[in-house]
Amino acid sequence: MTSNQKNLYEAFANHISEYVQANLDKEIVIDDLSNRVGVSKYHLNRLFQATTGFQLGEFIQRRRLQHAYSLLASGESSVIDASLAAGYESHSAFSRAFFKAFGCKPNEVKLGTECEWKTPNTLKNVSRRDLELQPxxxxxxxxxxxxxxxxxxxxxxxxxxxxxxxxxxxxxxxxxxxxxxxxxxxxxxxxxxxxxxxxxxxxxxxxxxxxxxxxxxxxxxxxxxxxxxxxxxxxxxxxxxxxxxxxxxxxxxxxxxxxxxxxxxxxxxxxxxxxxxxxxxxxxxxxxx
Structure with a gap:
């Protein structure tokens, strides 16, 4: 992979990350995201997963849960408000997703418990030329x-x-x-x-x-x-x-x-x-x- 090609897909992943981060409180529409990064919406998720290791929906969920964690850790948000900010209308669904991501409950963070965020690096280091895949x-x-x-x-x-x-x-x-x-x-x-x-x-x-x-x-x-x-x-x-x-x-x-x-x-x-x-x-x- 040349440095220009590598930078192209780093920029692709970073643009998506920036867009998701700026729109955590809104519905993220695939057409808008596709137009923003200049990638076909049909191939968008598979390219994003190949670049980062995340399915796009999973990545968006993770970013929203991180945002909820920050709100709780600041002491300025209730668990219900953090749940809504992360896009969850069900408190139980939010608690399950939060525990899966952090290994602790939302109210524990509210009380000051520090939890570890479980996530790999944003960019995978496996996108190299596969000599068997020459069409x-x-x-x-x-x-x-x-x-x-x-x-x-x-x-x-x-x-x-x-x-x-x-x-x-x-x-x-x-x-x-x-x-x-x-x-x-x-x-x-x-x-x-x-x-x-x-x-x-x-x-x-x-x-x-x-x-x-x-x-x-x-x-x-x-x-x-x-x-x-x-x-x-x-x-x-x-x-x-x-x-x-x-x-x-x-x-x-x-x-x-x-x-x-x-x-x-x-x-x-x-x-x-x-x-x-x-x-x-x-x-x-x-x-x-």
């Missing part, structure tokens, strides 16, 4: 995928949701005797699941095939034309998030890559019904500016 850069035409949308993210994966959506697709494709659909299957996480309610996060499961009859009742996903970085992943779908995280930390950040505000697309190259998990192949496409 093919490809120019792709615009394409329309046909499939189904669903909601639900759990255990760091859309695996369960994807399985149910593809099972439903399989039943519909039986009507037209289309059994080899996994030769062109795609999966797309429409939002970053770490930026809101994970159970509401949307996922698209479909195929790269245009000649499908309208009576199948399929939804459409538009895969935009442009330049894409294509990575090859081998292994279980449930562990793919680890490779995606590595791409952010070991390629996007060290190479100072500018990403378009568009979803990552996964193309599945073999059928999980007759392929061992360790042999599953997936192409992962990152959208480039």
């Amino acid at each position: 093919d850069i490809v120019d792709l035409p615009a394409r329309t995928c046909f499939g189904l949308y669903g909601r639900g993210f759990r255990d760091n994966s859309f695996k369960s949701l994807g399985e149910s959506l593809f099972a439903e697709l399989g039943q519909r494709f039986q009507r037209i005797n289309y059994t080899d659909y996994f030769s062109s299957a795609v999966g797309v996480a429409l939002e970053s699941p770490w930026q809101g309610d994970q159970t509401a996060s949307r996922f698209f499961a479909g195929v790269l095939r245009a000649d499908l009859p309208a009576n199948l009742g399929l939804d459409e996903y538009f895969w935009a034309e442009g330049k894409w970085a294509r990575f090859r992943y081998k292994g279980s779908y449930s562990l793919m998030w680890q490779t995606i995280s590595r791409i952010y930390a070991g390629w996007v950040i060290p190479e100072a890559i500018s990403l378009k505000d568009d979803a990552i697309v996964q193309v599945y190259l073999n059928n999980p019904k007759n392929t061992p998990e360790s042999e599953l192949l997936t192409e992962i496409y990152f959208p480039l500016l």
Whole structure:
């Protein structure tokens, strides 16, 4: 990593930290934060986590709890006021989060007990070039995928949701005797699941095939034309998030890559019904500016 690249992502993390600190008493809107730091809102949380080791929501919570601690330690704020300042309407939820962060209760700080803040350094020292993560850069035409949308993210994966959506697709494709659909299957996480309610996060499961009859009742996903970085992943779908995280930390950040505000697309190259998990192949496409 060059010093300019390192400074770029230090500035990225510092800008976010400064913005959060200045707006602890307000709702922090991802669109505003994204515009401030000049990073796509789709990729914002993953880049921040790769740079700092924190998910963005966790970082904001930590900063608010630190602020509450300061208010209590000053002796000028009640526990209820400190709780509200940290964004907690429930006293019990505030107390649990406070104890997890500091190892003591809010009223103990109010009485003068000093607690230790448990946090790693703001910037990770692991964002270095990963020689295994060198993609093919490809120019792709615009394409329309046909499939189904669903909601639900759990255990760091859309695996369960994807399985149910593809099972439903399989039943519909039986009507037209289309059994080899996994030769062109795609999966797309429409939002970053770490930026809101994970159970509401949307996922698209479909195929790269245009000649499908309208009576199948399929939804459409538009895969935009442009330049894409294509990575090859081998292994279980449930562990793919680890490779995606590595791409952010070991390629996007060290190479100072500018990403378009568009979803990552996964193309599945073999059928999980007759392929061992360790042999599953997936192409992962990152959208480039």
